[in-house]
Ligand SMILES: NC(=O)C1=CN([C@@H]2O[C@H](COP(=O)(O)OP(=O)(O)OC[C@H]3O[C@@H](n4cnc5c(N)ncnc54)[C@H](OP(=O)(O)O)[C@@H]3O)[C@@H](O)[C@H]2O)C=CC1
């Protein structure tokens with residue numbers, strides 16, 4: 001532990017793959033409590049928590065169970081300096097309602113979820129403490145009952161706030177590159193651009209690496225990204241993509257459509273052969289996904305601006321279909337999914353020509 005921040009008390013609300021990875025890395029440098037479900041905490045109670053990055057032996061940490069506080073109730077928030085909210089978007093409101101009664105003035109709440117509005121929504125329900133956004137740019141996978149592996153790289157971003165300084169210090173002590181950002185909206189939008197890949201990967205049912213090696217699936221992601229980029233530009237946002245990735249040469253098979261896609265691919269190509277996105281994980285476990293915060297958010301923004309985002313809209317519908325279908329959901333090949341998105345775009349172009357003609361007639 002560092003002498004300065006050893007006493008920083010951090011509670012993770014929603015200890016799943018991201019929360020356990022962060023908690024495990026931070027445990028030697030802060031007083032960490034993981035609040036989560038029994039199916040996640042019991043294996044940790046039994047054997048301790050292991051976190052690794054797959055980047056060498058030295059990067060594997062074992063945290064004995066008694067070096068953490070593990071709780072199924074949010075009551076430990078009562079003594080927290082920092083609360084990291086790591087639930088999925090759909091569980092955030094309920095989780096916030098559970099921890100807010102224990103929140104003490106002077107603590108800091110950080111919403112770590114993907115999507116644009118997580119911190120804003122938490123802030124609506126919190127009046128005793130500042131609530132800021134944090135962005136996790138890397139992917140984490142559960143590789144054993146109590147083992148969590150970071151499968152790609154990137155620097156955590158935390159919205160600039162004076163109360164965030166101790167958190168940034170312990171993240172650095174824990175070897176988790178992290179930086180304050182003065183334009184968190186730009187980074188949140190940049191992260192959404194990367195996460196547009198999640199739905200394509202989840203619909204394909206392929207591991208991330210295999211998905212990114214499929215030319216047609218890459219085109220599907222690029223279609224969504226180009227729609228989103230147009231919408232974000234129209235909204236006056238210049239997204240900052242939160243990736244710090246060495247410019248490693250990509251496999252030659254990957255002739256990639258956009259510079260943005262190349263950045264995603266460089267990060268993800270370092271992923272384990274069978275790494276998947278958080279959305280695939282949700283579908284596999286029969287849970288609702290975060291699609292409404294990703295492609296769904298692009299569609300909502302587009303509508304507000306009088307624009308269309310047909311590929312994002314079609315993907316949103318397909319992921320909702322997959323949520324409903326459960327195990328019998330369709331696994332889309334690249335060719336099928338690309339044809340589906342191109343059809344949606346052609347349909348939209350026809351409609352827009354008809355609207356234009358009707359407007360002139
Ligand atoms: N996985 C990844 O690699 C990345 C994920 N993210 C983002 O981080 C966020 C978290 O993702 P991830 O870690 O994958 O999600 P997980 O589903 O793995 O973890 C969330 C955990 O929180 C639990 N939970 C929900 N509500 C409560 C509650 N009220 N009290 C206690 N526990 C609760 C969930 O249980 P239950 O399932 O029972 O609801 C689940 O176990 C998401 O927004 C995701 O998009 C960002 C970057 C990478």
Ligand SMILES: CC(C)(CO)C(=O)C(=O)O
Nearest residue numbers: 139194195197198277278
């Ligand atoms: C895998 C990645 C990087 C994008 O698909 C991700 O951020 C996630 O799993 O949420």
